[in-house]
Amino acid sequence: xxxxxxxxxxxARRERLATVPPMRYRAGLETQDRILHATRTLIxxxxxxxxxxxxxxxxxxxxxGSFYNLFASKEQAILSVVREAIDAVDPDPQxxxxxxxxxxxxxxxxxxxxxxDLARVYIGIAVSGARNNTELRRRVIRHHEGRVARxxxxxxxxxxxxxxxxxxxxxxxxVSSLNxxxxxxxxxxxxxxxxxxxxxxxxxVAEG
Amino acid sequence: xxxxxxxxxxxARRERLATVPPMRYRAGLETQDRILHATRTLIxxxxxxxxxxxxxxxxxxxxxGSFYNLFASKEQAILSVVREAIDAVDPDPQxxxxxxxxxxxxxxxxxxxxxxDLARVYIGIAVSGARNNTELRRRVIRHHEGRVARxxxxxxxxxxxxxxxxxxxxxxxxVSSLNxxxxxxxxxxxxxxxxxxxxxxxxxVAEG
DNA sequence: GTCTAATTTGAGTGTTCACTCAAGAGAAGC
DNA sequence: GCTTCTCTTGAGTGAACACTCAAATTAGAC
Numbered sequence: 001x002x003x004x005x006x007x008x009x010x011x012a013r014r015e016r017l018a019t020v021p022p023m024r025y026r027a028g029l030e031t032q033d034r035i036l037h038a039t040r041t042l043i044x045x046x047x048x049x050x051x052x053x054x055x056x057x058x059x060x061x062x063x064x065g066s067f068y069n070l071f072a073s074k075e076q077a078i079l080s081v082v083r084e085a086i087d088a089v090d091p092d093p094q095x096x097x098x099x100x101x102x103x104x105x106x107x108x109x110x111x112x113x114x115x116x117d118l119a120r121v122y123i124g125i126a127v128s129g130a131r132n133n134t135e136l137r138r139r140v141i142r143h144h145e146g147r148v149a150r151x152x153x154x155x156x157x158x159x160x161x162x163x164x165x166x167x168x169x170x171x172x173x174x175v176s177s178l179n180x181x182x183x184x185x186x187x188x189x190x191x192x193x194x195x196x197x198x199x200x201x202x203x204x205v206a207e208g
Numbered sequence: 209x210x211x212x213x214x215x216x217x218x219x220a221r222r223e224r225l226a227t228v229p230p231m232r233y234r235a236g237l238e239t240q241d242r243i244l245h246a247t248r249t250l251i252x253x254x255x256x257x258x259x260x261x262x263x264x265x266x267x268x269x270x271x272x273g274s275f276y277n278l279f280a281s282k283e284q285a286i287l288s289v290v291r292e293a294i295d296a297v298d299p300d301p302q303x304x305x306x307x308x309x310x311x312x313x314x315x316x317x318x319x320x321x322x323x324x325d326l327a328r329v330y331i332g333i334a335v336s337g338a339r340n341n342t343e344l345r346r347r348v349i350r351h352h353e354g355r356v357a358r359x360x361x362x363x364x365x366x367x368x369x370x371x372x373x374x375x376x377x378x379x380x381x382x383v384s385s386l387n388x389x390x391x392x393x394x395x396x397x398x399x400x401x402x403x404x405x406x407x408x409x410x411x412x413v414a415e416g
Numbered sequence: 417g418t419c420t421a422a423t424t425t426g427a428g429t430g431t432t433c434a435c436t437c438a439a440g441a442g443a444a445g446c
Numbered sequence: 447g448c449t450t451c452t453c454t455t456g457a458g459t460g461a462a463c464a465c466t467c468a469a470a471t472t473a474g475a476c
Binding site for chain 2 (some may be wrong): 181
Binding site (some may be wrong): 064067 | 421422424425426429
C-alpha cells in the first residue's frame with residue numbers, strides 16, 4: 001500500500017529504483033511490470049481507445065483490484081507507456097549537438113523497425129491521443145520541438161552556409177516527413193522505411 | 209420508412225438523387241444532412257472515438273430514434289463522412305495523367321487548409337480508424353495507392369530520364385511526407401503547410 | 417512460528433454506450 | 447378535410463466501461 005516514491009501522479013505507485021528495492025515489494029513490482037507490458041502491447045495492437053482495464057488485466061493475468069492497487073487510474077498506466085515510447089524515439093538527449101544527421105535518422109529508423117510496438121504507440125498518440133488529452137498534446141508537441149532542434153543542429157553542421165530560417169525549415173520538413181513515413185509503415189509493414197528515410201535525409205542537406 | 213435506394217449498407221437509407229426527390233421525403237433528407245454535418249464536425253473536433261450517438265444527436269438537434277430512422281448504425285453515418293473526406297483529397301480522379309505535379313500538390317494543400325474538418329477526419333482515419341476496421345483499412349490503402357500512382361505519372365512527365373522504380377519511390381516518399389505534414393498541421397494549426405509541401409515537391413523532381 | 421504488511425480476490429457501483437420501439441405528431445396528396 | 451405514410455419522440459434495454467472495497471491470501475521480517 002505504501003509507495004516509496006511517486007513522481008507526479010497522486011497515489012499508490014512504485015518506481016523502479018537504482019538501488020535494489022526491499023524484498024517485500026517484489027511481487028508488486030513484478031505485477032507492475034506485467035501490467036505495463038500488457039498495456040504496451042494492447043495499445044500497439046488496438047490503439048489507445050481499444051485499450052481497456054479488462055483487456056489489460058486479462059493479458060497481465062490479474063484482476064482489476066490488483067491493477068488499482070498499483071496504478072491510480074487507467075490513464076496513469078497508459079501515460080507510463082507513452083512516456084516510454086516517446087523517450088525511445090530519442091534515446092540519448094544528452095548528445096545534443098554531437099550526433100550527425102545520419103546518426104539521428106538511422107536511430108529513428110532502427111527504433112521504428114525494431115520496436116514496432118512502441119512506434120505504433122508513438123504514432124497513435126501523435127494523432128488520436130494528442131487531440132483530446134491536453135497533457136498528452138503538450139508532451140507530444142514539446143517532444144517534437146526538441147527533436148526538430150536536434151535535427152536543426154545536425155543540418156547546420158553539414159550545411160553551415162544556410163541561414164537559420166532555412167535550417168529550421170529543413171529540420172521541420174524532415175521530422176514531419178519521417179512521421180509520415182512512420183504512419184505509412186504502421187499501416188503497411190512491408191513499407192521500406194530505411195529507403196524513404198534515406199531519401200529524406202539527402203533532401204535535407206541537398207543544394208538549392 | 210421506405211428507402212428508394214441503398215448502395216451497400218443493409219437497411220433504411222436514402223440517397224441524394226440527381227433528380228428532385230419527392231416532396232414527402234424532404235424533412236427526412238434535411239435531417240439527414242444535419243446529422244451528416246454534425247457527424248463531420250464531431251469527428252473533426254473529437255476524433256473517431258470521441259464521436260457518440262448522443263453527441264451527434266445533440267449537435268444535429270434530433271433524438272436517437274430519429275437518427276436510427278435514417279441510418280442503420282453509427283458506423284454507417286461515420287462511413288459516409290469518411291468516404292466524403294477521402295474523395296475530397298482527390299477531387300477529380302478522371303484527370304489521371306493530365307495534372308502537373310504542382311497542380312496535385314497545390315490541390316492537396318488547398319484541401320488541407322480550406323477543409324480543415326475533412327483533413328482532420330482523413331488523417332484520423334489513416335491512423336486510428338484503419339487499424340481495427342478492415343473496411344476502412346482497405347479503403348485507406350487503396351486510396352493511398354491510387355494517389356501514389358497519380359503522383360508517379362506527374363513525376364515521370366517532368367523527369368522522363370528516371371527509371372520506373374525511382375519514380376515510384378519518389379512518389380511514395382512524397383505522398384507519405386505530405387501525410388506527415390498534414391499530421392503536424394492537425395496538431396499545430398500555425399504550421400506552414402504550403403511552405404513544406406513546396407519543399408517536398410522540389411525534392412521529388414530534383415536531380416540526384 | 418508468528419506477526420504484519422503487501423498483495424490479490426471478485427462481487428459490486430454507477431455511468432455511458434449503441435441501439436430499440438410503440439405511440440404520437442406532422443405534412444404531402446387527393 | 448381526411449387519409450396515409452413519413453418523421454419524431456423519449457423512455458427503455460442490455461452490454462461494456464472505469465473504478466471500489468472489505469475480506470481473504472500470501473510471503474517477507476523477526
